[in-house]
Amino acid sequence: MNHQEALQEMAVERYxxxxxxxxxxxxxxxxxxECSECAMDVKMGGTFVDAVRTEGSVxxxxxxxxxxxxxxxxxxxxSPWFLAxxxxxxxxxxxxxxxxxxxxxxxxxxxxxxxxxxNPLVLANAGARGDSVPEMVAPKHGxxxxxxxxxxxxxxxxYLCSLYAPDGSLLWQTTVSPEQARDALLxxxxxxxxxxxxxxxxxxxxxxxxSANGTLxxxxxxxxxxxxxx
Amino acid sequence: xxxxxxxxxxxxxxxxxxxxxEQHFITYFSELILLKLRSRLRSPELIDDVKQETxxxxxxxxxxxxxxxxxxxxxxxxxxxxxxxxMEQYRSxxxxxxxxxxTAERLVETRPNALTTVISDDTGKLxxxxxxxxxxxxxxxxxxxxxxxxxxxxxxxELGVDRDYLRVLLHRAKASFRVMYxxxxxxxxxxxxxx
Numbered sequence: 001m002n003h004q005e006a007l008q009e010m011a012v013e014r015y016x017x018x019x020x021x022x023x024x025x026x027x028x029x030x031x032x033x034e035c036s037e038c039a040m041d042v043k044m045g046g047t048f049v050d051a052v053r054t055e056g057s058v059x060x061x062x063x064x065x066x067x068x069x070x071x072x073x074x075x076x077x078x079s080p081w082f083l084a085x086x087x088x089x090x091x092x093x094x095x096x097x098x099x100x101x102x103x104x105x106x107x108x109x110x111x112x113x114x115x116x117x118x119n120p121l122v123l124a125n126a127g128a129r130g131d132s133v134p135e136m137v138a139p140k141h142g143x144x145x146x147x148x149x150x151x152x153x154x155x156x157x158x159y160l161c162s163l164y165a166p167d168g169s170l171l172w173q174t175t176v177s178p179e180q181a182r183d184a185l186l187x188x189x190x191x192x193x194x195x196x197x198x199x200x201x202x203x204x205x206x207x208x209x210x211s212a213n214g215t216l217x218x219x220x221x222x223x224x225x226x227x228x229x230x
Numbered sequence: 231x232x233x234x235x236x237x238x239x240x241x242x243x244x245x246x247x248x249x250x251x252e253q254h255f256i257t258y259f260s261e262l263i264l265l266k267l268r269s270r271l272r273s274p275e276l277i278d279d280v281k282q283e284t285x286x287x288x289x290x291x292x293x294x295x296x297x298x299x300x301x302x303x304x305x306x307x308x309x310x311x312x313x314x315x316x317m318e319q320y321r322s323x324x325x326x327x328x329x330x331x332x333t334a335e336r337l338v339e340t341r342p343n344a345l346t347t348v349i350s351d352d353t354g355k356l357x358x359x360x361x362x363x364x365x366x367x368x369x370x371x372x373x374x375x376x377x378x379x380x381x382x383x384x385x386x387x388e389l390g391v392d393r394d395y396l397r398v399l400l401h402r403a404k405a406s407f408r409v410m411y412x413x414x415x416x417x418x419x420x421x422x423x424x425x
Contacts, residue, residue: 010397010398010401012401012404013397013398013400013401013404016400016404017382017396017397017400018269019393026313029266029309030306030309030310032262032266032305032309033259033262033305033306033308033309034236034302034303034304034305034306035305036235039258039262039305041404041408042262042265043261043262043265044404044407044408044411045400045404046261046265047353047407047411048357048360048403048404048407049376051353051354051356051357052357052361052372052373052376052377053376053377054354055354055357055358055361
């Protein structure tokens with residue numbers, strides 16, 4: 001075999017593909033060892049083929065495993081076993097909100113916005129002597145009004161009004177100026193902040209600056225019972 | 231690309247034991263002998279034995295009186311000696327089948343060999359570049375033949391091509407690889423000289 005024949009017969013490619021055998025193999029190899037051009041071609045082809053094998057057997061450096069693992073993790077959320085109960089739960093919550101919560105809130109809003117007659121619980125002198133305890137029946141959703149007189153005692157710069165729950169905890173507190181204290185105080189109190197039972201309304205006077213004693217002085221202590229309407 | 235001409239001067243240097251020439255001789259024919267033997271012998275140790283014996287006998291013959299008359303026949307001489315050593319290897323292994331009866335296709339060495347192990351990262355990049363430049367079918371064809379070592383006729387039939395197409399595809403891919411490889415080698419050489 002000469003070089004021209006080798007080219008025509010694509011002997012190098014056949015050799016690399018293992019297609020030559022017998023006499024044709026011997027003939028080409030004899031030529032291969034004397035033809036530097038074919039030798040170079042075969043060497044280059046051999047390197048290419050080996051590199052294809054090596055490249056193919058070596059895992060690519062792309063982040064395929066990470067993608068695979070991420071897909072496996074997120075696939076848990078998209079599996080029917082998770083999606084079906086999740087959708088059912090969402091539907092249930094939507095129904096509860098639409099048919100129970102919203103009508104109730106709407107009703108409460110209407111009640112709050114509607115004009116109504118308030119019967120304040122008048123605490124002036126009530127329970128001061130401890131002989132009777134007035135009772136306030138408070139609406140469940142809404143508020144109640146307390147009317148209280150601040151004892152007309154001079155010499156205080158302001159008055160501290162505090163409401164204590166039956167367990168003794170402070171429910172509410174505010175400061176009243178002497179001007180406000182001239183008339184009866186009307187305090188609107190939300191039922192949600194109140195506690196059922198015997199409550200105590202305490203009025204204390206804060207002595208004016210320059211007085212000898214700066215501590216609060218108890219002026220009145222009113223007791224009243226709160227009952228929340230069922 | 232260095233194309234070698236084996237002339238009287240070259241053979242004369244081999245006779246006198248010129249070290250660079252002897253080194254070139256061994257390097258040049260080692261690759262060819264490896265490519266030749268890996269389709270016939272499975273054991274890397276046997277391949278190495280046959281190669282060493284071939285070089286030993288070739289150099290002895292060249293240095294003997296009247297050993298090599300025609301310098302241009304140096305390559306065929308090495309090939310002929312290699313065939314003889316290989317035949318002896320077969321005989322010593324009690325193989326009764328002559329070399330000619332074993333088709334190369336049946337005996338192709340598929341495991342990583344000496345050539346595979348010396349493939350550099352740069353060469354790998356070039357091959358990836360060549361493979362990425364091919365269309366999906368051609369890439370699949372080459373990988374099925376060389377990587378998966380599937381039956382060539384079967385793969386060609388599956389992909390709707392014939393064996394000629396496979397040869398031409400290999401020819402084109404090899405040519406692309408050769409061009410890029412040469413450029414890389416030239417770039418490295420210039421970088422080494424001037425860098």
